Amino acid sequence: MDLNDLAGKAGELLNQHGDKVEDAVDKVAxxxxxxxxxxxxxxxxxxxxxxxxPDGPGAGQAP
Structure with missing residues (x-):
């Protein structure tokens, strides 16, 4: 597996489980x-x- 495959899989997981990632960010903070x-x-x-x-509180906003 190369870096591009890994990045693609990470992106898929973020799209599917963004709410869990957001909860983890809050806990770590x-x-x-x-x-x-x-x-x-x-x-x-x-x-x-x-x-x-994706689909987080800032989704769709320009960085």
């Missing part, structure tokens, strides 16, 4: 805030990640 602080920066990064998820 909470853990990072507890461990490192910097709540505002972590929230901004989590929001940007969620914008990249």
């Amino acid at each position: 909470e853990i990072a805030k507890e461990k490192f602080g910097h709540e505002e920066q972590i929230d901004m990064a989590a929001d940007k990640l969620k914008e990249m998820i």
Whole structure:
């Protein structure tokens, strides 16, 4: 399996399970805030990640 195949499979999984990925982003963000602080920066990064998820809160918006 080459990198293009792997990227294609990852894209398919995001399309099928975007809600689960979004939940995981939220959980990781909470853990990072507890461990490192910097709540505002972590929230901004989590929001940007969620914008990249198909059908996520930022779906269809220009980056």
